[in-house]
Amino acid sequence: MSSVVGPDVAQERAAFYERIDRNSMTPLWEVLSSLVPPQPRSPLQAALWHYASLREHVMEAGRLITAEEAERRVLILENPALRGRSCITQSLYAGLQLIMPGEVAPAHRHTQSALRLVLDGEGAYTAVDGERTTMRRGDFIITPAWTWHDHGNLGREPVVWLDGLDIPIVRFLDAGFAEKSEQLSQGQTRPEGDALARYGANMVPVDYQPKPAEPTRVFVYPFERTRASLKAIAGGAPNAHDGFKLRYVNPATGASPMPTIGAFAQWLPAGFETRPLRSTDGTVHVCLQGGAEVRVGEQVWQVEENDVFVVPSWHTVQLRAQRDTIFFSFSDRPVQQALGLWREERL
Ligand code: GTQ
Numbered sequence: 570m571s572s573v574v575g576p577d578v579a580q581e582r583a584a585f586y587e588r589i590d591r592n593s594m595t596p597l598w599e600v601l602s603s604l605v606p607p608q609p610r611s612p613l614q615a616a617l618w619h620y621a622s623l624r625e626h627v628m629e630a631g632r633l634i635t636a637e638e639a640e641r642r643v644l645i646l647e648n649p650a651l652r653g654r655s656c657i658t659q660s661l662y663a664g665l666q667l668i669m670p671g672e673v674a675p676a677h678r679h680t681q682s683a684l685r686l687v688l689d690g691e692g693a694y695t696a697v698d699g700e701r702t703t704m705r706r707g708d709f710i711i712t713p714a715w716t717w718h719d720h721g722n723l724g725r726e727p728v729v730w731l732d733g734l735d736i737p738i739v740r741f742l743d744a745g746f747a748e749k750s751e752q753l754s755q756g757q758t759r760p761e762g763d764a765l766a767r768y769g770a771n772m773v774p775v776d777y778q779p780k781p782a783e784p785t786r787v788f789v790y791p792f793e794r795t796r797a798s799l800k801a802i803a804g805g806a807p808n809a810h811d812g813f814k815l816r817y818v819n820p821a822t823g824a825s826p827m828p829t830i831g832a833f834a835q836w837l838p839a840g841f842e843t844r845p846l847r848s849t850d851g852t853v854h855v856c857l858q859g860g861a862e863v864r865v866g867e868q869v870w871q872v873e874e875n876d877v878f879v880v881p882s883w884h885t886v887q888l889r890a891q892r893d894t895i896f897f898s899f900s901d902r903p904v905q906q907a908l909g910l911w912r913e914e915r916l
Contacts, residue, residue: 692724707792859894
């Protein structure tokens, strides 16, 4: 409310606000326009993390604490405008996890859903509900809500990946549960590749009837397959705003792999520049291949392999690929779409 009133009225109102304040009440008209803004005004900042410094810091963490002691040895990427809240957007968490040769990150489960994007090193695995998958660079791996998971490194190199979780969503809903397993590592009840063979080959078990919001049983989307698909379609005409962009799905339903997090893979041919685009889902991006100039609002960044950046809700983004470039990205888009809130504007 911005109308000008005389000093008497202003004083009377202020005294009234103070009186009701003692009763935990406050007037709507003083805050209405910020509660129902004409369009999103995200308090978040667009931010970029170069992998070179991420790696340096996470390796230092590797000298200071073991994976078992930490339970998860992760450095959280916090949005600079929301320090202390453990989130990269209002709804999503991101962190960089390191596992050293011979280490185990013990088995646990929680109602928060997680994704991993493997960035660096070979020889680690993630186990999800009794099945292991070997982690290779660019692989997109999920651990849906309440699935048992542990990580281990049987190789000779440190392995680093990006974690994305819906921690802020579950916190907002006060719906977080977690438990630790008695076993450090889960026993293997299915051979590696079982889920991909059963659910990820354009077939499903004959009696399988997934519920609409059920997360996918395919818990690994190998980068080799993603890159092959992108490369195959990149021979055609690019979309002006997307280049060549695919979304990851639960192959049994066509919905997002997990109900709270959507994930995408995008190919931009060398020299291609996307038209400006904005959407209501604040999005975390990772450059998996190539290099690009990234414009978010007025900011311009040079982005190289494994660099991570976040574009807040309703901020305009534009990408100019200097080489054939692949971006992985994730956001809360399926939540917004389920609630009828998601919007985008193609400029
Ligand atoms: O790997 O289970 O970054 O539970 C944060 C919480 C990773 C995990 C995170 C977790 C995990």
